[in-house]
Amino acid sequence: MKNFEKVYIDGQWVSSQGNETLDVINPANGEVCASVPAANKQDVNLAVDAAKKAFLAWSSQPSEARAALINAIADGMQARKDELIQAIVATMGCPIAIAEDLQVQGSIDALRSFAVLALEMDKEEVFDSHIVVSEAIGVCVLINPWNYPLSQLVGKLGPALAAGCTVVVKPAEQTPLQDLILADIINQTELPKGVFNLLTGVGSQIGEALSSHPDVDMVSFTGSTQAGIKVAQAAAPSVKRVCQELGGKSPYIIAPGADLEAAVRYGVEDVMLNSGQTCSSLTRMLVPASQLTEVETIAKTVAAEWKLGDPMLADTNMGPLSSHQQQSRVLAYIKKGIEEGAKLLCGGTKLAPEFSKGAYVAPTIFSHVSNDMIIAKEEIFGPVLCIIPYENIEQAIVIANDTPFGLASAVYAKDSSEAIKIARQLRAGQCYLQGAYFNSDAPFGGYKQSGNGREWGLEGLKEYTETKALLIDSTDQ
Numbered sequence: 001m002k003n004f005e006k007v008y009i010d011g012q013w014v015s016s017q018g019n020e021t022l023d024v025i026n027p028a029n030g031e032v033c034a035s036v037p038a039a040n041k042q043d044v045n046l047a048v049d050a051a052k053k054a055f056l057a058w059s060s061q062p063s064e065a066r067a068a069l070i071n072a073i074a075d076g077m078q079a080r081k082d083e084l085i086q087a088i089v090a091t092m093g094c095p096i097a098i099a100e101d102l103q104v105q106g107s108i109d110a111l112r113s114f115a116v117l118a119l120e121m122d123k124e125e126v127f128d129s130h131i132v133v134s135e136a137i138g139v140c141v142l143i144n145p146w147n148y149p150l151s152q153l154v155g156k157l158g159p160a161l162a163a164g165c166t167v168v169v170k171p172a173e174q175t176p177l178q179d180l181i182l183a184d185i186i187n188q189t190e191l192p193k194g195v196f197n198l199l200t201g202v203g204s205q206i207g208e209a210l211s212s213h214p215d216v217d218m219v220s221f222t223g224s225t226q227a228g229i230k231v232a233q234a235a236a237p238s239v240k241r242v243c244q245e246l247g248g249k250s251p252y253i254i255a256p257g258a259d260l261e262a263a264v265r266y267g268v269e270d271v272m273l274n275s276g277q278t279c280s281s282l283t284r285m286l287v288p289a290s291q292l293t294e295v296e297t298i299a300k301t302v303a304a305e306w307k308l309g310d311p312m313l314a315d316t317n318m319g320p321l322s323s324h325q326q327q328s329r330v331l332a333y334i335k336k337g338i339e340e341g342a343k344l345l346c347g348g349t350k351l352a353p354e355f356s357k358g359a360y361v362a363p364t365i366f367s368h369v370s371n372d373m374i375i376a377k378e379e380i381f382g383p384v385l386c387i388i389p390y391e392n393i394e395q396a397i398v399i400a401n402d403t404p405f406g407l408a409s410a411v412y413a414k415d416s417s418e419a420i421k422i423a424r425q426l427r428a429g430q431c432y433l434q435g436a437y438f439n440s441d442a443p444f445g446g447y448k449q450s451g452n453g454r455e456w457g458l459e460g461l462k463e464y465t466e467t468k469a470l471l472i473d474s475t476d477q
Contacts (some may be wrong), residue, residue: 004036004176007043007200008183010050011193017042022173022200027093027320027327027359028311034091036176039201044168044209047197051139051166052215054194059136059164063118069191070115070161076185077108084150087177092146093319093359094274095311102274107150110440110456114158117461121163131470136164137241138217140464141210143203143231144179145222146172146322147277147381153179155440155455156220161195163464165218168197170210174322176200203227208234216240218464222279224379225405225449243453243463245279245445247379248407251400252282253422254295255393257414264295266412266435268302268385272363275321276330276383280408280430280438284369284376286396289389296345296367299387303346303363306383308355320359321382327359330382334364337375342366342386371399379405393422401427406447408432429454 006013018040026033058066077084081104088103089096125132142156149171160167171179183198199206207227211219211234218241221231225247235242252270254263267285276283287295309316321327331349338344347364361382369376369386376386390396400409409428413419416434423431429446438444443459445451453463 001032002034004034004180004200007037007039007047008187008196008198009043009047010197011187013187016040017046022202024091024174024176025323026090027323030324030357030359034177036180036200039199039206041206041209043199043201044206044213047168047199048139048210048213048215050194050197051168054192055136055138055166058166058192058195061164063121066161066164067115067118069189070118070158071112072189073182073186073191074108074111074115076188077111077182080181080185081105081108083181084178087181088149088175089311091175091177092149092322093311095309095313095316095319097314097317103148103150106440107154110151111154111158113440114162114461117159117458118162120458120461121465129472129474131472133468133470134163134462134465135468137464137466138165139215140165140167140218140220141213141216142167142169143207143210143219143221143223144169144171146175147274147279149175150178150182152222153182155444155460157196159455159461159464162461165464166195168199168210168216170199170201170203170206173200173202207231211235212238214238218243220453220455220463221245228451241463243455244451245407245455246449246451247405248279248281248446248450249284249377249379249403249405250280250282250408250410250428251284251286251403251426252410253286253393253396253400253412254288255396255411255413255418255422256288257418258412260291260294261298262435263412264298265302267410268299268365270410271385272303272306272318272383275318275361277322277326277381280444282408282410282432283380283385284371284400285385285387286390286399287387289391292367292387292389295387299365299367299385300345303365306363308351308360308362318363318383321361322359324359326381327361330361330380330384333375333378333380333382334361334384337366337369337373337384337386340373340375341368342373342375343368347383371402377403397422397425404449407445407450
């Protein structure tokens with residue numbers, strides 16, 4: 001077990017103002033793997049104050065200088081890639097066989113993309129009577145989730161630094177280790193002190209203090225819709241910007257004429273990846289009723305390829321959920337699905353004895369699901385897929401949109417042209433066509449209760465900027 005005794009404020013490692021610590025649990029065996037400080041409101045004030053003092057000088061740096069420092073951080077991450085992988089495997093159970101590509105290397109590459117985007121801050125729109133420029137919004141609080149802890153951090157930190165913002169980072173209490181490694185990496189670069197600050201702690205204890213702080217200009221939050229509402233409420237009195245990526249119950253329409261084998265495989269693999277702990281996971285698979293039996297056969301075959309096991313073993317492709325609390329939540333949903341009368345194709349609540357200490361849930365697929373069932377309406381956040389039959393494509397679109405969420409969606413049709421036509425009718429921030437995968441250059445964010453604002457790419461950078469108009473007196477030309 002490793003003990004981390006300090007938080008990172010104003011360019012140095014310092015003791016927390018409180019005396020409490022947090023145990024970090026390995027979800028594969030239920031054992032404590034690390035201990036970190038539990039920051040308090042005094043720490044929040046110190047971190048925000050440091051970020052505020054650093055903002056003017058940092059935002060005034062040439063964009064090339066900010067880009068160089070972003071690349072220096074990415075270089076440090078690359079050099080310590082193995083440590084980052086081990087931290088994520090130990091704290092959230094992502095199998096080591098897939099953690100490098102899924103969790104770490106993509107995050108490093110994505111951070112470099114924001115070094116390029118830093119140059120966008122130099123652009124001006126010149127009109128006859130005015131000039132439009134972009135400026136950094138200010139001090140930003142970055143509150144991150146546990147399912148893709150490094151990726152989500154990079155998706156916030158990258159554009160914030162590129163724009164010229166200063167930050168206070170709060171990782172999920174379940175998965176703080178990669179953030180602490182990143183802070184150590186940053187400490188060895190020439191990033192000015194106060195630009196990056198890191199507080200480990202419990203969201204329910206310091207989240208409100210961070211979100212409501214009068215010197216914070218923006219909060220970027222990724223998590224559940226319920227927690228996002230609390231963040232927005234805390235931020236509202238000071239009218240600060242809130243960018244949120246929240247829950248989802250994403251629909252996946254397999255249209256008549258699609259390559260059924262490829263389409264079903266794509267959908268099952270999407271849900272099982274990362275043990276189903278992906279906010280944009282395509283957990284509602286809508287299929288032609290006439291092909292339901294064939295879909296069920298294919299889905300069961302693909303699900304059988306996902307093997308539970310110790311995440312440290314090379315042949316494991318599905319590890320535990322992030323915690324026993326999350327395991328209990330997912331198992332309760334599976335029981336509810338059985339009670340609601342859905343057809344259980346595979347998985348369920350029973351596990352082999354060797355998995356009793358870990359937070360494991362077997363790959364689970366329900367068929368004959370109707371959109372009014374709880375398992376079709378609420379985000380489960382585990383390896384649970386709901387197959388919903390439809391009679392025609394018009395009904396499929398209605399079912400797909402019949403949700404309070406709108407984070408992601410997908411369509412697999414006979415060709416891209418038909419897929420695009422269907423996708424344009426879906427109320428979601430992203431739509432994956434014909435088996436496409438996540439792209440960190442594309443804007444990501446939701447409609448409805450899945451949040452507001454966008455992350456990644458140029459649109460992600462814009463979230464961390466203010467637009468200023470410089471009006472020109474025509475007589476002074």
